[in-house]
Amino acid sequence: MESDKVAPLRVDAETAIILREAYHKIEALFRSDHYGLYDYVRVVAGKVARVDAFFVGFLQGSNRVRYPYGYDVGHYVSPDTHNFGPNGQTAWVVKHRQTYRFAYDNGFALHAGVPVGDLGRRSEDAVTVPIFRPAKDGPDQLFGMLSMQSYEPKAYDDNAVRAFEWLCAVVERVLTREGEDREALRRLPAGDVGPNLLTSDHVMEYLTHRVASIREMATEAEKEPDVSAAVRTHLERIIDATEHIQSELIEMLMETDEGPERRFTSLTKAQQAVAVLLADGLDNDQLAAELGVSLNTVKTHLSAILRKYGLRNRAQVSDDVRKYLAR
Secondary structure, three states, X not given: XXXXXXXXXXXXXXXXXXHHHHHHHHHHHOOOXXXXXXXXXXXXXHHHOOOOEEEEEEEEOOOEEEXXXXXXXXXXXXXXXXXXXXXXXXXXXXXXXXXXXXXXXXXXXXXXXXXXXXXXOOOOEEEEEEEEEOOOOOOOEEEEEEEEEEOOOOOOOHHHHHHHHHXXXXXHHHHHHHHHHHHHHHOOOOHHHOOOOOOHHHHHHHHHHHHHHHHHHHHHHHOOOOXXXXXXXXXXXXXXXXXXXXXXXXXXXXXXXXXXXXXXXOOOHHHHHHHHHHHOOOOHHHHHHHHOOOHHHHHHHHHHHHHHHOOOOHHHHHHHHHHHHOO
């Protein structure tokens, strides 16, 4: 039907070409690389308009924003966390649930909040776009924002704003798909423990691989023929330090609590089946129905599980089983 057609994005032809290329690169390269995704979106936005400062923020709790990515005139801004007040642009976006533009209030909300980048300079134009995730009931959930800012006034016309909103919508879809993948994992037994419960194994594995990548880059750089003696010395120190860190991380991993695995594997197959469903929050009647056994059999298994775990109640057992399943 004619009415079902999506309205075209009203940007100029050059911008449309830039955005089309960006879409394909994001789909191909940045599905699981968040830093790369944010950095690339900043670069693409900079092809359309001037971008002096750029940040990505995610809401947490009632008044906290975590910033995993920030940029200011060629420099990476370290990640940070801030509590936002009632008058800044974050509060404005939360209240209005739409794109904030400097021109709406001559930058009042922008300058009332925590500054990004060079604290000695004031942004003279800004566009901050909210990003949402679907909610099962009620309106979509506002969970973050992307902002581009300029130290020069009137840097962002309607073409630039529409292009940036489109880019932010692509970021939103990437992050939403990841949420849908996590939701699929939650459908597995004890699924709520999946990617939401961060364990020492997860942290150590991530750090080990990231440190290894740094060591490999330093090793490759060291082999370049035109590297000076001073630089080579620094690269050797980096390689040595990363090797030490990798070794230490593995040894630290050996010291982590293996109790959850030891306790779970001590159970019989029938008791493990009960324990997994227990972690899903099933009561005794539901356990009996799910397993097709009598209520007395369920109680017998539960007594044995509590005894083997050496814990006082089923809630403590459930937590321990979740830790094991989240490895």
